[in-house]
Amino acid sequence: MSEQENEQEESVRFADLSLSQPVQDALVEIGYETPSPIQAQAIPVVLSGRDLIGQAQTGTGKTAAFALPLLSMLHPKDEGPKAIILAPTRELALQVSESISNYGRNQKRLEVTAIYGGTDFVRQFKALDRKPAIVVGTPGRIMDHIRRGSLDLSRISHVVLDEADEMLRMGFIEDVEWILEHTPAERQTALFSATMPPRIAAIAKKQLKDPVTVAIKASTATVSTVRQRFIKCNGMHHKLEVLANLLETEERDAAIIFTRTKSAASMVADELAVHGHSVEAIHGDISQGRREKSVALLKEGKIDILVATDVAARGLDVDRISHVFNFDIPDDAEPYIHRIGRAGRAGRSGEAILLLTRRDFRKLRDIEHTTRQQMQPMPPPSRALIAEIRQAKLEKKIAKIIEEGKINRERTAITEAVTNLETDAETLAAVLLKMLQTGKPLPSSSPSSDREPRREREPRESRGPRNDRDFDRDRAPRQDRFSxxxxxxxxxxxxxxxxxxxxxxxxxxxxxxxxxxxxxxxxxxxxxxxxxxxxxxxxxxxxxxxxxxxxxxxxxxxxxxxxxxxxxxxxxxxxxxxxxxxxxxxxxxxxxxxxxx
Incomplete structure (x- = not known):
């Protein structure tokens, strides 16, 4: 295996990479001009017909690195399927298929089909009957269709293994090898993996022919455009309170909140919904249709917050996400890297904030050691800041109503109320404001109200030898509330x-x-x-x-x-x-x- 250096000339543009004209036109329409390092190095390799091993973290543009050259090489008259892409989760499979369709928007008769579990076979049978050029799917459902005879891989000329290390972690690697055995020996194979454990290296040696390795060795293992910070919290109640205040005070677009377990995701989403946030939870107990709808709502701006577990968020790629909140710290660095990669996409800046209890600091140091990047501490939002922001929002809302006018009836009612109640307009306005508060009154900005909260006694599940059982059972979570x-x-x-x-x-x-x-x-x-x-x-x-x-x-x-x-x-x-x-x-x-x- 030869290895290309992780160097990219600043002058390289997509127009310089010999992509087909329809693909270049699509990139111009989308607004992409400059390739990321993995794209700049991988695209020429794939276009040359060589096998490829791509090593890069999430959020670096791996999908385009294989999708753009693949679309450039496929001929619309060829009977499909000609390319198969294996992904570890249905979320990632769906995301990859959507991205390919977007990049191939100017290619006539291009069909891309996503095949994954959790949906009925009938619809997938109909899609495969149309012989799509590209099939993207999860290993288990791809195997089902091969066994049923509804998916024929005999014409496959291109195979992509996306997030191979994740497929290994989830126990799919035997299925992947079985699928590869059903593809032609003369094929081009591209394998992408954030890490290269021995089992993946063995598969690469067996299944790939003289591959070129493109390894993006960034100075840090995390996305450079994402600022990483942490807040010290005193127990579950305080974490919920801090999270709610952050959602008010951080200048953000969409946000994703990560929890360790399904029950924690539901609990956090319920709490935020009660306090007026547009939020949905996605985890393993949520149906696939519901998950897809929730992600679509986030993309369309109809909701602003997703609470998710790591598995449910795999493949989630929404440009609107500006903030990642880690409500629970993951056990090691790899899922943390995947999490914060959801922000700072396509070169945009992003924010990652980690909520820590005292017993989480060992994990924090381990993550910092692995990522070679130190996180900066930050204080919880102060009551003065919260008061300032709520006041600003109130004044903005009032200014909008004043600008729109149409308040003559209300003026008359106020005048009559001032007279009848023998009070003044200022007092009456304060009373009306108090009546209209939606569970978020204007807090006092007194410095004394910003004292460090008293540390809560950890739940029984959190103490002693059972220190990681906070939300691991299917029973309802402990009813700590932040108001x-x-x-x-x-x-x-x-x-x-x-x-x-x-x-x-x-x-x-x-x-x-x-x-x-x-x-x-x-x-x-x-x-x-x-x-x-x-x-x-x-x-x-x-x-x-x-x-x-x-x-x-x-x-x-x-x-x-x-x-x-x-x-x-x-x-x-x-x-x-x-x-x-x-x-x-x-x-x-x-x-x-x-x-x-």
């Missing part, structure tokens, strides 16, 4: 509140409330906290004014105060919860029955 909630809100945390067993058409419990139907229910894995958070965020309504919530299979019923403004209800119709639009409609009583209005 006080009344008994009604705490009851919302049970999977199926007792009130759900009553007749959904019964009248609201409070005569001052109206009933509304929303088109999201148990089928969509919604929880009351998700609904409360969406309504509080969209309607500017304090969570305590939201009444009983009854969740059914395909919809839910929620009690809201009488006289909700039409403009607010119109906005709530468009709100998204658990991948569904609420489509809120009022329920009216008629002969002791309730129907949608």
């Amino acid at each position: 006080d909630r009344d008994r009604r809100d705490r009851d919302f945390d049970s999977p199926r509140p007792r009130s759900e067993r009553r007749d959904q058409e019964s009248p609201p419990a409070n005569a001052d409330m109206d009933r509304y139907r929303v088109e999201v229910g148990h089928d969509h894995q919604v929880k009351p906290g998700n609904i409360v958070g969406a309504i509080a965020n969209e309607a500017g309504l304090d969570a305590k004014y939201i009444g009983r919530i009854d969740i059914f299979d395909d919809h839910s019923i929620v009690d809201l105060p009488k006289g909700m403004p039409k403009e607010v209800l119109k906005q709530l119709k468009k709100a998204w919860v658990s991948g569904q639009q609420l489509q809120m409609t009022k329920v009216i009583e008629k002969k002791r029955k309730f129907f949608k209005k």
Whole structure:
């Protein structure tokens, strides 16, 4: 094996790399001009027909490194499939197929098909019947189709193994070797791997012919455009509080929050939703369709936050992500590197913030040693900063309403209230502001309020020999909360509140409330906290004014105060919860029955 040096002339552009004209046109349309180091070195190798071993961390542009030359070499008249790309997870397979389709946007009759588990075979049979030029898939489902005869690899001329070390870690490497045995001996093979464990090196030696190795040895193992910081936290309650404050104070676009376990991901997402954030959780217990919908919502800007486990986030590539929050520190450096690679894509700057408890510092030092990069400590957001930001947001909202005008009726009401209550406009405005706070009052900016919080006693699961069991069981997580909630809100945390067993058409419990139907229910894995958070965020309504919530299979019923403004209800119709639009409609009583209005 020969090895190219990790050097890239600054003058190299995509136009210099002998890519086909349709591919070059697509890159111009997308706005890409300068290749990354892995792209600049790998593309000429692949175009030359040589086998390739590419070593580079996530976020360095590996997909384009093999996709662009592959698209340049494929002939539209060739009967497919001509290329197969193996990926460790369905998320990565889907992401790679979408990227290839984007790069091949100007190539006529180009078909790219993603094949992965968790979806029905019928749709995949139809896609494969069209003989796509490129098939991207996970090893298990690719094997299934080969055995069923629905996927014929006899015409394959190009094979790509993406994130080979991850396929090894997940136990797929035998499947990969089995698939390779079903491809022609005369093929071009490209293997990409962040690391090169002995088993992967052995496969490369056996399956690749005189490969060229392109090893991108960056000065640090992490993405250079991502600033890395950590905050010391005192237990779970404090971590939740700090996370909520960071989401308010950090100037950001989209964010992804990583947890170690599935139950922790759900818990964090529920807490953030209750406090008005547009958030979804993705993990192993979430259906593939739901996961794809959540990622699409993030890309489209309909939600701003994803809470994810490491496996569920594999292959996630969303340009909007500016921040990565590590709610739980991973056990070693490799998943940490993958995590923060989600920010700082395509040369953009990004932020990675790690929330640490005292027992996490050994892992922090191990990660710093591996990445050869020291993380900088940062203080939790101060109450003064939070107050300043909330004040600025309030003033911006007020300025917008003033600019729009149409407040004559409100002016009259204020004038009458000042007279009737024998008060002044300033006092009345303060009262109205207090009434309208959505669970985020303006905090005192007094320095005394920024004292270090008292360290919480670690949960029993965190102490002694069982120090890593915080969220590892399927039971509900410990109910630490970062703000006080009344008994009604705490009851919302049970999977199926007792009130759900009553007749959904019964009248609201409070005569001052109206009933509304929303088109999201148990089928969509919604929880009351998700609904409360969406309504509080969209309607500017304090969570305590939201009444009983009854969740059914395909919809839910929620009690809201009488006289909700039409403009607010119109906005709530468009709100998204658990991948569904609420489509809120009022329920009216008629002969002791309730129907949608």
